[in-house]
Amino acid sequence: MTPEFAPPSDQALPIWPVAQGAPVPAGAGAGDWPSATGFTGKAGEICLLPDGKGGLAGALFGLGDPAHAGRERFAFARAAALPLADWYLADIPEGLDADQAALGWLLGQYRFIRYKGAPRPGARLVCPQGVDAARIQAIALGEFLIRDLINTPASDMGPDQLEAAARALAEDLGARITVTAGEDLLAQNFPMIHAVGRAAEQAPRLIDIRLGEEGPALTIVGKGVCFDTGGLDIKPPASMGLMKKDMGGAATALGLLRMLAGTGAAGGRRIRVLIPAVENAIAGNAFRPGDVLTSRKGLTVEVNNTDAEGRLVLADALALAAEEGPELMISLATLTGAARVALGPDIPPFYCDDDATADALSRAATAVADPLWRMPFWQPYEPMIEPAIADLDNAPSGGMAGSITAALFLRRFAEGAGRYVHLDIYGWQPAAAPGRPKGGVGQGARAILQALPDLLTPELPA
Template sequence: MTPEFAPASDATLPLWAVWSDDPLPPDAGPWPAAAGFKAQAGQICLLPGADGALRGAILGLGDRARAGRDRFALARAQSLPAGDWHLAALPQGLDPDEAALGWLLGQYRFTRYKGTPGPSARLVCPEGVDADRGLAIAKGEFTTRDLINTPASDLGPDKLEAAARALANEVGAKVEVICGAALLKQNFPLIHAVGRAAASDPRLIDIRLGDEGPMVTIVGKGVCFDTGGLNLKPGGSMGLMKKDMGGAATALGLLQMLARSGDAAGLRLRVLIPAVENSVAGNAMRPGDVLASRKGLSVEVNNTDAEGRLVLADAMAYAAEEQPDLMISLATLTGAARVALGPDLPPFYCDDDAAAQAIQAAGMRVADPVWRMPFWDPYEAMIEPGIADLDNAPSGGMAGSITAALFLRRFAEGAGRYAHFDIYGWQPAAAPGRPKGGVGQAARAIMAALPQLTGR
């Protein structure tokens, strides 16, 4: 589906948004009090006219002091009756850009397999808000959510390639794909090893947009389904593995945001997606195998379920050969990150203090929070096994997100700056602007930080 604003019209209905300590609109009359309206978060009071027809509504925003992460409060207004609405007044402390984007994000529904979107409540874009920019961000987020929510039966590596080609065509980007046996011929042994047991061939999708300015390369993990390989996941852990391409989905959504908003101007953008399915078959990689990598480092596979860092490693080594000014990896990589920070706050790793501060500050500013974690050098020994250069799954289980980041950093050498995001890509329970299901994380934070990260 496509996010949209309503056209300005005299026929739109007024919507008042109020914090719980705000006075009610003066012309609301006695009806809100009689209806028990307390302006609790998400509470809606419909206002009847003298003839009984709907004349407007009041939306409760809750406690102003406790809004916190729940910044897209206006997304709750999607439960209003279908029709076109305008904000009659914007309460103090509610940013108009956030209000507009919150409304747009709240429009999202995944209806590919069930139901048809019916008429919905639409908002006239508030005065002073850049409507095109808000729509670009929301559209990119919708793309990310649609890709994550689509099951692997309809989104294997081949279908992910088709989606990437369609998006590239939309924004005027160029695409090259290396697939199947060609991965071995062109020296991408890790990508091939992870994906060779699947029905759909592994591939590396390479998208480029722009031909001048700082080079920004985004590498997104595209594991379309992860069984765990021969280290088979239990059923309870496999159930959400259609989301294991959330890094790729977020990278594509971010590309769409940057291109449609105009923020891609003056940049050379490159998106690399190693697209595979980690399956079980007679030719699957085995625990204990030692694999070559594009960079020349050997990797001992001590857990076939730690495959994401393998496919990223080859793609990142390829990207680093071009010495980009900034390289970013996005991946649903470790359960350890969720144990540490939960599903809503993805950690990121960056050795450059100024860049890290810019990313974290931008994330808070645009309500897309991320949290810096350390590339802790004393743990380097944990990723160095006895018989190979690197270990893809250090024993002991401690510091799992950090050791995965350290593993990836070995393949980022050559990039001017590098940041790795260990995202979850899934919203376990509905929240304002974030329905249950696939969700983009870190894209808006990166987008907001890019001017500082690239010196533009």
């Protein structure tokens, strides 16, 4: 699907946004009709206004309690359920961010249609005055890409297909792409990516996309485990059911790249996206519990659980990225259940040693309703990731601080980057919410996009 606004038209119908408890604007000409129909202005509530001739004169739309901040601002996504027509904002009351309303509307248009055919056309919004339509559409398009990639089952989104999606995006953006696959991973020193993916029918690979020639460097590393059986430490069925989403980090990295290019934020910066794409499968040549792997960086890793494979493939990609010393490096990964236990599905933790970077990201996350929560690289837990017979342990025993120890593991391979941020995302919406239908969802991409001017100043022309 392509998110789009309606062109301006004299036939477009007015929408009057109304906060809960606020009076209906006099210009709506609604009279006693809203109270007679029980309209209160609660979030997402719609009151259609008759024109007295059997047609529609417009609609009231409930914004909810203005004291409730956060993602409820995307309640405007529910307005896409209005009758089929073109609509425009007749009023922008205090507290309504027109940009967020426009984005919410577009996000509310999303449907995953690959296996069900095209949905019926929906209501469209004329882009409000003062809103940069191209920017909002670029953000929505990046989010749609993330959702489509995550929602596609592994039968149609293995390493081959993920590479194809990356190549299509790179071609569309005029970016450069190289892919190292199969036995070439060993020849070019990516042993842990190879080890994790070698048992699958589709070869493991490292996808490397570059956009921009000059300026400060941002490298984004996305976990691309296209399906995770758990390997020889096989997952129970209840835990395996959603593992098509274990490439959510890679999907988010690609969606973020599209946002960066589409909004112009990539200008004056060098953007690199690295995706280790594998399937953690079971076969006679699968890597085993107790194996000791030697990483690209030279650090040895004892495999104490083959179901902690994501950090292994990320480690080789992070080590490669760090060799260039980018000013900022960000990893995105559906990495640990511990993060979900701590913060639930809505709030990904992020880790960063630099306070200014962390503060900028937190502010941006709040500003665009893309919530994140800072967690610590807790130094006293470092011994937990150091086993007896190797440099590192991929799955410390005890079950405590699982998200933190995973982040500490990754940080060992990010040394060399100017600043490093790790996001432990979920990538899935368990139940439908405004602008977020049940299924794959982007987490962190819009926050990073919003924060980027504070995180990485572009190189200006001389």
